[in-house]
Amino acid sequence: MKRLSLLLAVGLLGACSILPQSEPLDIYLLPGAALPAQTQRVDWSLRVNSPVSSQLLDGTRIVVLPEPGLVNTYQGVRWSERTPQLLRGRLLDAFQDDGRVQALSNEEQRLQADLELVSDLRSFHSQYRDGVAEALIQLDVRLVDGRDQRILAIRRFSVSQPASDTSIAAVVKAFGQAGDRLSRELVDWTLAEGQRANP
16 A cells, blocks of 8 residues: 555656646736826716627737737737726726716626726737837727617727837837827717717
């Protein structure tokens, strides 16, 4: 019995040594700059839902198109959370920085909201143009009445930002800059359309 236990232990150690080493991962947050705070306030509430996305974008891998029609991911790196939640967090931060909408929530909190942002994430990847890496974010957004689910306004936001070089750190920085621009445009659009719906 003792010998069998020893053989099992040696066998298990041997099995462990042939397993491949797990790939070391660098985890990246989506960088973002704060929007200037506004003094004007609105009296309606807003729910920012996580964008719906394809299976390719609904994960933590950082997607790259090294050439048209070819999809890949950067090895050894991940986003800190799934891409739709990453972008939702950036948009919520932008609305909070801006300050005009005080009553903010997301779909996980299940709070009543006068208006909702419902969106489809079409692109959240890097691509190469003439050897230059750039980040591309494309978001189709609908502003919806929270009471009757009526669509009040629709807009496609598409932002691209060249990276300073092809390193992953530069590409992540470009994603952050693209996210900042998209957030500013989306916040201003939402406030304008929301005031039309709730004067």
